[in-house]
Amino acid sequence: MTDQRRAVYDALMGQRDHPTAVEVFMRVKTKMPTISLATVYNCLETLTGCGLVKAVNHDREPSRYCPNLTEHAHLFCDGCGGVMDIPLRARRRPQDIWELPDDVCILQHEVSFRGLCPKCATADAQKAPRSRSK
Amino acid sequence: MTDQRRAVYDALMGQRDHPTAVEVFMRVKTKMPTISLATVYNCLETLTGCGLVKAVNHDREPSRYCPNLTEHAHLFCDGCGGVMDIPLRARRRPQDIWELPDDVCILQHEVSFRGLCPKCATADAQKAPRSRSK
């Protein structure tokens, strides 16, 4: 664990909002002005490689990074652009809803929802009310 | 629906193996040698826009395209590199296993598994047997 890796990890833990590599770079740069973007990519790669951080992808947008190691899905909000963790319910497994063949071997699964987060969904309901008087 | 769009759509329906844009391009080119890659991208975009085709992304690999309109997940096989459709079980919904807040608005969800497809998983079990005599 080098200084740079620690700084990148701390940036992720300090503000757990699923930043992109460039956002991590900008945050780390305030503490360690000499760090390069390539190093941030290297560190993120190393950290994901040893399982401390997860890379989160949605469509072909830039990868985002997440230090939440529990099993969870992500909600990508069309309103605010934010990403929200969605926990797995207790004692539930993906195969409860997905018809996986018996003899497959699952090493990883990634789930993303797109829509509106609670905040944006309620704000949106205000703007376009359906059954409500002023 | 232009000739090009039809040709791209036919290429997807003819061999439903989740090809990339370049693979679609190569297939269509045999029937319509003048088509350009940009047009394939345009057509795929148009077809996904009107809901006839789904774009499938996994990590930051090139997008793949899928004409299966039923709700399903994808298994990306580390062994053969193939992609397999995994159907949703009857009367099951993502919120059965994911703890979604009440007031979110879900517009789309994408699920991908990574691992070994049945064929590769059994082949792999042969090569590295655990409890089996020769």
Next chain:
DNA sequence: CAGTTTATTTAGAATAATTCTTGATAAGCT
């Protein structure tokens, strides 16, 4: 501790998938 190997960092070049631009072509209307 000097010398040597090994890993890491940096800056910038290279890559690759996708998108954009521009001019050409075709299709639909009047």
Next chain:
DNA sequence: AGCTTATCAAGAATTATTCTAAATAAACTG
């Protein structure tokens, strides 16, 4: 036929990411 609009083709441009090479730092070895 003439005008408008959408689509296509070719290649340039964009962008996130990876690679390269040189510099630096860390870790051993004697």
